[in-house]
Amino acid sequence: MPSRDLLSLRQQVEALQQQNALLQARLASHQQHDQNFYRSLFDTMDEGFCIIEFFDGPHGPLSDYVHVLANAAYAKHAGIPNVVGQKLREMVPDEADDWVARYGAVLRTGEPLHFEQELVATGHVLSVTTFRVEPAEKRQVAVLFKDVTERRRAELALQRLNEELEERVNAAVAERAKAEEALRQAQKMEAVGQLTGGIAHDFNNLLGGILGAQELMRQRLGQSRFDSLEPLLELSSGSAQRASSLVHRLLAFSRQQTLQPCSTQVATLVCGMEELLRRTIGPAITLASHFPRQLWPTFIDPPQLESALLNVCINARDAMPAGGVIDIHGDNLLLDDEQARALELPAGEYVRLSIIDNGNGMSTEVAERAVDPFFTTKPMGQGTGLGLSMTYGFVRQSGGQLRVLSTLGKGTRIELLLPRHHEHPEAPAPMPPRTLPDKSSTATQRILLVEDQAALRVVVCEVLEELGYLVNAFENGPAALAHLQHGERPDLLLSDIGLPGGLNGRQLAERCRERHPDLKVLFITGYDESAALSDGQLLQGTQVLTKPFELQVLAERVGMLLED
Template structure:
């Protein structure tokens, strides 16, 4: 044997020794498997041709060399053959985790093909991760337990919050009904007492004294009307008459009134934005809201100060709109600020509650801000208070932009009442389920010379409207008995009378029927109670407009 051959054999033995040393020293389980054709088809089984000492420690199966997988773990063999067979066919190595059910071990494995493919061999390296898997499962169970506990605590907290909200709601309802009963009892006492005295004086023949009792009763009625409107505004159910409005013009028009209300000790600054957008709003209600805010500001500055009224165009993005509980978009802001006493955070959070007031007894109803809030929310906007105790207050109204030309004050004024012989040519249908209201309206119409027809419910009114009777104007309550409300009756009548002019009168606010600016052309609305002169002027205005439209 030559020296070269001897050296080559020695090198081979050394390499084999190093391989065997490394093979046995590896801490992970290692084996080489060889596929062969079995009863289940080509390459459907494999045997272990090599395995290190760590194999038994990790897999829990000793003496695997020479064993076939279908003999070792018959119930799991198909799965192992499919995994390693894929490596043999594609040459793509894999890494995966799998439970060896026969021994209850969880294994983390990697496998690669031994080249050339003709050897039909795959090398597998793996380790036992049962302890880690158990820890993970325990952690998952703990997390699930914690999630259940958190969910339970969250439910308990939500239940407690709901109970608190319900208690606060009941407190607010109690406060509302208590304040309402107190104010209305006072007003009813004024109305009832004056009417009783009026009747007594009539029976005594002292008719020259009855005027003051009638005036006093009417005053109580007006105060009751104002209180009702505030309550409806708070509940967002008042009947609004929205028009496209230029708020700059509205603010400027109230300048003298605000200055007289504030007095000489308060400096007033009005800052109006150039190019202010228009908005769809009930201008009268907005004027009331602005005046109310100015009065609140005045009361917060007993020693004098500065009042600022400011308008602006506002683009509210997603974040800004979310902070104000509004949809993103374009808005007009009307802000009233003062440098007075300010509010604490607790007071500001309760400012919109009905009958909540910080003023002394008898100096405030506590409905002002709640009325403003309800009115603005009903209009599609919102109100925000920005205040610090001792640092002043700013209240901002945000109203959605509406495109179009604003209505002028002259266009909103009713015509002057005039009795005319030509009025007899026009017929007005009055539909109301309250007999005293029908009588009152009919008397106003007859005094103006109009012909009047009465109906007590929706079906009776609709029957007249579907006849050949001439009807120039329909005056109807919204809430009617008989299964047909005022809006439904008017809509049905317009099928055969498409140009019929309609004046809705309502005692509260069926806004789903007549409000929010969704009236059809030729439909109008008035809120009960109303001055009779105003009703007469409105009737004449509507009939005149209808005649002009018919002649054009």
């Protein structure tokens, strides 16, 4: 029995050994298969992969590393073949410190790292992900990377395209702003052109009064009737003042400087324009204005509103060739949500300025196109079609709305709805009492006078000398500068802005300031005050007096500057 049991056990052991050998063979086959499979994946993957192992080198502990494993894509992306076994400082000695610092930080901290790097050798950009191989004692770091050169190029190309597009947009916006400014100026000059006929008529009347009064004064002087001179002088002076007011209005409409909105009382603005409007529309049309005492202020650019009002009145005049009536109304208006929505406005408080005429009116089709740019019903050459369109754009930019209500054969009502402003316009500062300087205080003060108009130069020089000033008068800037080189230092430069001889008034003042930096300057000009600006600013210690001016005002301004 024992022998049989022993034999059976041996047979079982042999069977087990055979099964074990078969299993080991199968396991080895599977392992080889898996190893081949994973190796195939490792070598065929598109991303580059390597494992580096740090060691202590001549530059210090962990100052170099060697590549212990790398796939085929490593050579493809990095451009370095047969990298396994190669040391970093032998491969790229100039870049070694940067790579050691970057991968060394991953080895020390165990924190993975992702970055993009352009390779100097190939110019390719790699997106790199790196992590420590555990345990840390192995001193190994795994590096996985892929080539993103095309993506980076696409990004740079897109960035350049965006920059170019932004430049083009900026240029287009600037060109559009320039075109809009040209259109505004064209519309403004069209309004000035419309003024010409009425202004010429009024100037002839005013000049007739001035010349007639002067002729009568000569006769009275010849007759020694001195007591009758004063009324004639008043008549002549009044006509000249009205002519001056008209010229200043024309300058206000034709100027090109940037305008700014401010708190504005519309009733005051319209009242100040009534004389100009009446002269523009002519005597055949009656003009009337009606405003409540408590009209709200609005925040708007006054000269642009004046220009808009003038253009609307010109359109009304053209619609009444046989004469008629223009009524200008102002009222306060509260719009609820439904009313405001119909007008494409926020609900709230508005000032409504209405210009009503009893002229030809417009059909529904014409009224709907009235604010279209360049749309006009006037004959060729008699209008640009910019008036209402520019007024519409200006009102919309100011937060308001323009409405055209018209009935063919009965007349037109233009409504400008402007948002209420809660700050009241600043009241004009009171004029200080007029005082003339004492001759005893002016006897040693020198004035350099530069004016190319001989008549005005003589008058100004005589007035200043009567006040006790020492005056040196010249026709142009070069002559004044030549005197300045050898003459005594002046206390004040009094100069026109538009001068012959190659130097205008601003340039002359700057040249004088080079020799005398604290020299006071008073400009006199036939343009508006903007003619004296340099880069939008007046020179320090400078004032402007517009022609024509009263001689007493000139004396006061000179005295004030010299006292300061």
